[in-house]
Amino acid sequence: MNRRRHATTAITVVCALTVLASPALTLTATAAPLPPAAPAAPEKTLEEVRREIDGLYRQAAVATDAYNLAEEQTKEQSAEIVKLARMIVAGREKIDRLKAQAGAAARAQYRNGGLPDGAQFVLTDDPQLFLDHAGRLKQGQKATSDLLGELNRTQGELTLYAKDAGTNWTKLEANRVKQAKAKKDIEAKIAAARKLESELEAEELARLLRMEEQERYRAQTAWLDTGVLKGLDGKATARGKQAVRYATAQIGKPYVWGAEGPGSFDCSGLTQSAWGAAGRPIPRTSQEQWRLLPRVDIKDMRPGDLIVYFKDASHIGMYIGDGAMVHAPRPGRNVTIAGAGSMEILGVVRPE
Template identity: 75%
Template structure:
């Protein structure tokens, strides 16, 4: 009996040791609750928001690019002015040196002064006049030399400032480009995760929202007061813009194969002989503003609170515009988006 109890105890100890030596297995964690799926409308709004942010960044990129081009051209101009200034200074120094050497060879007395010392009255008067002319020429030479040196120093300082501004513009360009690419990539990723039927439905939702906004805008009676006709330049701008219908939106593009929204309006008015700013925000800031009820075909309608989009009014409550990445230049309702205001390039 004692022997049996000892065996039983030994077995118990061995089993306990075996359990302790074995790896512990935790009970499987309960599955995480499924993440609530977004509705197609929520996805559409998120995509629209990303493209809106990309549009704002595109304006920043275009403005920085335009400034960089102007600053580069100014730096080239200043560099040439510096080269010309240095050549002019070298020439003036040579002329001043030649005059000084001639005076030294004559014992410190200029040729004109020798005639002053003559006993001949005529030669005296002639020499006096030539002496005055020589003195004036010397003063003019020294004055021009000083002015040229001052101009050269000013050109150098300005070129240095322009270079600093150019580098700032390039940094802004790079930052805006990265933001644009990030936002567009995020929007495209969201769209790519949708089934073909969902993408079609997404487009329908987008068009439905635009139609509702356009209907409400027309229903306000605004078109009753809009009866202006396009100017000659406005007609030319419209002809150019409508000829681009079907070409793709590409951010930063100014044609001829693709456009962003402000690239289209700038090129259209440029074809009509009117230069306007590159970005929609600058078009809003710098072009003459008019009341929407005084709008006429050819005017530019600026959209959204940040003036990040622009279209050209073509009459009958419609615009031609380059909407966003993934879309082509098209005709849309002028009231299909939130209107900030109207500007007239040829006012």
Template identity: 65%
Template sequence: MGTVKRAHRRGASALTLLCAMAILTAPGLGLSGTAYAAPAAPSAPGAPVAPAPEPGAKSLEQIRKEIEDLYRQAGSATDAYNLAESETKVQSERIVQIAQLIVAGRERISGLKDRAGAAARAQYRSGGLPAGARLVLSDSPSQFLDSKDRLRQGEKATTDLLTELDRTQHDLQRYAKDASTVWQKLETNRVEREKSKKRIEEKIKAAQDLESKLAAEEKARLLQLEQEAQYKAQTQWLSSGAMKDVNGKATDAGKRAVQFATAQMGKPYVWGATGPGSFDCSGLTSQAWLAAGKAIPRTSQEQLRLRKVAVKDIRPGDLIIYFDDASHVGMYVGDGAMVHAPRPGRNVTMAGAGSMPIKAVVRPDA
């Protein structure tokens, strides 16, 4: 119980620590001191208060949840878009490889046909007699034996030539079939990308339309409600003892990944973006680890496939996958905090690691 109370007290002081950005300069990027509680404190005296809603109108809290849900759906569609995009890249590269194989195969067949033609011309110059007939008509026993060996070699060469020609033709047929399959996948991915893009744009527009109808003081209050919801979730997470005895230290690669991610703070969220001027959530985490020398999957759903670790074993640089559909990801930086690209209309920022429902913690440098 004492540990939980201390965590609560540390949670409040972490707000000041965050604003001072001390967490970004702390040696080891994972001090065991203050436990980060929230990106902002709950309502303070003098904070903007929205006018009372008209009867039957949605409350600001209802609007907040609706906007949050729309952006969540947009985030899920963004992950589907990013996955289709990365698969399209792989398939395009495969198409190029297959085309190169087909060209090489055709050149090989042309060479084999030239060899077969040369053999036919040689037979014509010999009077058209098959090699076996010339062997029988030989008068010299030694010449007979030499010719017999040459005959065997010639027969083997002819057999090998025909076998290689047949195999190359089969390869070309297989390459053509593979190319057709990959083209079909490319077209399927193109359709999926278009569908995902349309869903993303629709959800973002719906959320932006909701927010655009709010007065300035309502928008300020809306942001405050977001922060209060995060604070509440983080406080409950800390109260559960999730951070008890957590003291994992970052690896050198983990430190580099955290340094990259935190250096992007203040840059806007843009769906599908991987920097350098903007990021989406998985674009930030994948680029951070790439900067640390480790290539990881592009999307949060694919990043979920990395090696999972228990929350109690979390260390700076680990990725936290959020929500049941793995539609969001952030990078743990230590002291109960994570850095992430939240959603459209928000910038890369720091937040409590438990401010959203955690699905899993994964380790890129396992």
């Protein structure tokens, strides 16, 4: 009986050791099943990359317009605050002078027993002296009344100037916040676009440029095929010629967002500077140029007119004739001549 129990125990121990020594059995019993491999993301075509890059630069252009507008408003408000500060200083100096005059009048009245100089003559027994100085008394009373009125008006103006300065300061700070946000957006979009470009091989970058050119060519050809240039014989004015000369003289200079010359430009910085050189100040941003300048039909377009692109008016160029325009395209590109219909046209505005 004992011999059988020992034999059974020995067999059990051998079986257990066999199981523990087997790695295949151990893994099967204890390892968790592996998760299924994630499917590989489909590789983007070069055309999809081109569209993505173009979209990022378009978004940067919109943010650039927001930055430029905030910067312009900041300049205006800063100038207004300086103007108001000068007016406040001048107003305080005026109040000091008026108070000095009022003090002199009060001291004179005190010396005369609380009566103004003219009142002394009213109390005289000499009728002729009374008649001679009655008019002087009336003039003195009017002068005192005018002095007090001027003092009150000046104090009221000072209060208004201070209130306006406070309002402009609040706007100034709000626009500085807008500028900072727009700058951050611009830099993020440009960085994302450049990252995509940096991931392309040299041959792919060359193909990308050719694709961009082909897209512009197709759009320009389709635009010309509409017959848009037929009968378009508008001649540039003297100012228009000046603006065109200035804009075309900038060809080859780099696009830099927020720049308005002389070494670099963004799109609206170029058009604003060109018309400024022609003696016609215009708004700073493409959206403000579209909103505020007189609009003309494309069939009436003439050199010097500004062509606004895309539904959000985020790009602008200057028509130079023969179906062409000059513009600052985007970061990484230089001021150049392109087909006027090579992008989606929103409309045309005329600075004069």
